[in-house]
Amino acid sequence: MKRLTRPSQLQDWKxxxxxxxPAYEKTVVVSSGTCGEASGSxxxxxxxxxxxxxxxxxxxxxxxxxxxxxxxELEPNMVIYPRGIFYKKLETKHIPAVVEETLLKNKIISxxxxxxxxxxxxxxxxxxxxxxxxxxxxxxEGNFKINPMRIEDYILADGYQALAKVLFDMTAEEVIxxxxxxxxxxxxxxxxxxxxxxxACRDEIxxxxxxxxxxxxGDPGAYMDRILxxxxxxxxxxxxxxxxxxxxxxxxxxxxxREYPLAVRHIMLALEQAQRCGLLGKSILxxxxxxxxxxxLRDGAFVSEVEASGTEPxxxxxxxxxxxxxxxxxxxxxxxxCNITNVETWANVPLIINxxxxxxxxxxxxxxxxxxxxxxxxxxxxxxLIEVPMGIKLREIIYDIGRGIKDGKKLKAIQTGxxxxxxxxxxxxxxxxxxxxxxxxxxxxxxxEMIVMDETTCLVDMARYFLSFSQKESPQRCAAxxxxxxxxxxxxxxxxxxxxxxxxxxxxxxxANSMGTACFCGLGRTAANPVLAGIKYFRHEYEAHxxxxxxxxxxxxxxxxxxxxPEKCTGCLLCLENCPAGAIxxxxxxxxxxxxxxxxxxxxxxxICPPKINAVSTYTGTRKDKVLKKEISARV
Numbered sequence: 001m002k003r004l005t006r007p008s009q010l011q012d013w014k015x016x017x018x019x020x021x022p023a024y025e026k027t028v029v030v031s032s033g034t035c036g037e038a039s040g041s042x043x044x045x046x047x048x049x050x051x052x053x054x055x056x057x058x059x060x061x062x063x064x065x066x067x068x069x070x071x072x073e074l075e076p077n078m079v080i081y082p083r084g085i086f087y088k089k090l091e092t093k094h095i096p097a098v099v100e101e102t103l104l105k106n107k108i109i110s111x112x113x114x115x116x117x118x119x120x121x122x123x124x125x126x127x128x129x130x131x132x133x134x135x136x137x138x139x140x141e142g143n144f145k146i147n148p149m150r151i152e153d154y155i156l157a158d159g160y161q162a163l164a165k166v167l168f169d170m171t172a173e174e175v176i177x178x179x180x181x182x183x184x185x186x187x188x189x190x191x192x193x194x195x196x197x198x199x200a201c202r203d204e205i206x207x208x209x210x211x212x213x214x215x216x217x218g219d220p221g222a223y224m225d226r227i228l229x230x231x232x233x234x235x236x237x238x239x240x241x242x243x244x245x246x247x248x249x250x251x252x253x254x255x256x257x258r259e260y261p262l263a264v265r266h267i268m269l270a271l272e273q274a275q276r277c278g279l280l281g282k283s284i285l286x287x288x289x290x291x292x293x294x295x296x297l298r299d300g301a302f303v304s305e306v307e308a309s310g311t312e313p314x315x316x317x318x319x320x321x322x323x324x325x326x327x328x329x330x331x332x333x334x335x336x337x338c339n340i341t342n343v344e345t346w347a348n349v350p351l352i353i354n355x356x357x358x359x360x361x362x363x364x365x366x367x368x369x370x371x372x373x374x375x376x377x378x379x380x381x382x383x384x385l386i387e388v389p390m391g392i393k394l395r396e397i398i399y400d401i402g403r404g405i406k407d408g409k410k411l412k413a414i415q416t417g418x419x420x421x422x423x424x425x426x427x428x429x430x431x432x433x434x435x436x437x438x439x440x441x442x443x444x445x446x447x448x449e450m451i452v453m454d455e456t457t458c459l460v461d462m463a464r465y466f467l468s469f470s471q472k473e474s475p476q477r478c479a480a481x482x483x484x485x486x487x488x489x490x491x492x493x494x495x496x497x498x499x500x501x502x503x504x505x506x507x508x509x510x511x512a513n514s515m516g517t518a519c520f521c522g523l524g525r526t527a528a529n530p531v532l533a534g535i536k537y538f539r540h541e542y543e544a545h546x547x548x549x550x551x552x553x554x555x556x557x558x559x560x561x562x563x564x565x566p567e568k569c570t571g572c573l574l575c576l577e578n579c580p581a582g583a584i585x586x587x588x589x590x591x592x593x594x595x596x597x598x599x600x601x602x603x604x605x606x607x608i609c610p611p612k613i614n615a616v617s618t619y620t621g622t623r624k625d626k627v628l629k630k631e632i633s634a635r636v
């Protein structure tokens with residue numbers, strides 16, 4: 001690894017690496033991001049390495065360790081090239097058979113291939129699996145090819161070619177024009193046009209400018225930033241250097257949450273490698289451009305994603321919102337101009353420079369270009385990290401990529417944008433996924449969280465959960481946020497407990513609308529979105545809780561009553577012996593009765609009752625009231 005002093009050396013290095021690359025008959029690529037390591041990928045890697053060495057196959061079979069492949073719930077998994085055979089949920093006991101049958105005899109091990117939960121069909125090749133087939137993996141394709149700990153792998157994938165082109169063939173104005181022409185929008189919040197943001201920052205006269213890359217994934221359930229930093233950190237670094245050159249920045253910061261040890265390790269190693277190769281620091285690639293990049297570790301916080309607080313880490317303070325400037329490019333760090341954006345946006349930049357704005361402009365919709373990464377979770381068969389073209393329909397994501405709802409249940413709602421987003425009903429499955437369509441529907445793109453909810457999800461309880469999250473994450477800077485989130489959470493809690501009143505809906509809407517304008521930062525202004533969207537599309541569910549003391553999804557336990565059906569009860573004593581509250585009375589072979597005043601609604605009686613007997617029923621709402629009368633009569 002030598003220091004590069006001119007752009008032609010990049011091509012020479014790539015050519016040299018191609019010549020040196022071993023001509024393996026097959027290469028095993030093991031997915032080993034955080035989700036993979038948590039599922040045992042490191043044990044799989046050790047077992048595979050030992051098995052190959054034992055059989056003297058090191059010179060014939062190659063092994064690569066990469067970032068996450070997206071199908072997180074099927075970790076540990078691997079892809080065997082050149083055929084692209086995909087094996088999932090591997091254990092160390094499978095490795096000898098993988099080597100013997102697949103690597104040596106070219107046979108497929110049927111029990112290890114992907115089986116579609118929707119159709120029951122098995123797919124042995126990764127490219128044919130429905131989860132991958134409808135994706136457009138521009139940013140995440142490198143996770144199948146690049147070992148994030150080797151800069152050589154990134155160079156082989158044309159890494160830093162965009163940087164060389166920018167530094168020696170383009171002016172800063174031409175770079176900004178190219179990014180503007182591509183239509184790239186910030187992959188967070190409302191999606192500000194990146195080129196417009198860069199131009200505004202460049203136009204500002206300042207002796208020193210900064211850029212910040214934030215990798216917080218502050219939304220619960222989001223992990224897009226982590227996947228890119230773990231799997232392809234050099235793509236983010238290259239995008240940052242290009243952005244710094246375009247706006248005239250001399251220092252850059254990558255802010256990563258401490259809870260991402262693998263991402264931290266990989267980005268720090270990548271920066272060290274880039275520095276040694278002359279791709280960072282003084283006279284990058286022998287040019288007159290200089291840039292230093294530093295890593296700053298932060299505790300994960302939702303408010304860290306709010307742009308007006310994003311420059312706080314550079315000051316060494318905790319995340320704390322400041323007055324929002326007239327335009328994001330007017331952010332300041334130490335009194336100097338600063339451009340801040342997230343990991344995914346920076347990673348798009350080298351792609352656009354390499355392939356051209358015209359190519360990028362053809363992907364997506366008229367106003368939302370390119371692809372978007374989503375963490376797809378909830379009640380869906382194929383959960384994981386996906387990358388799809390802007391404009392794709394929700395139906396395609398949920399039923400083609402996600403392969404439908406778990407356990408054959410019905411889709412109820414889709415939530416996008418995390419705590420700042422809203423709930424979309426199943427009737428809106430044909431809604432295109434782009435910034436404007438989602439905003440018009442009452443939600444946001446956000447950083448890219450997408451939660452699928454089935455008929456067993458209570459939207460009132462979900463709104464209460466998100467308000468609880470926002471309340472805890474609130475920076476407590478202004479009364480509108482501090483008191484507003486608490487008041488809304490209290491109202492929602494009362495509703496889920498069966499203590500709601502009709503006026504609560506009016507009060508919730510009034511609080512939500514006032515917070516949208518009065519709160520100091522984006523956290524408070526968007527905190528009420530789940531409530532507003534819930535009332536807009538699922539008002540009947542709120543009314544059921546308030547008017548009928550009923551939870552249609554059977555989630556809110558305070559609205560339950562467990563009842564032992566007299567005609568079914570055999571008096572086996574199982575429920576009586578397992579009730580933690582001692583609320584059940586009865587004798588062997590006689591009907592048992594639940595004392596509702598003692599019942600803590602834990603459901604232990606329902607769970608322990610043998611399925612063949614099924615004597616314990618759960619009721620809610622008006623049916624609950626009728627059952628309570630029967631219960632009182634039985635006790636009397």
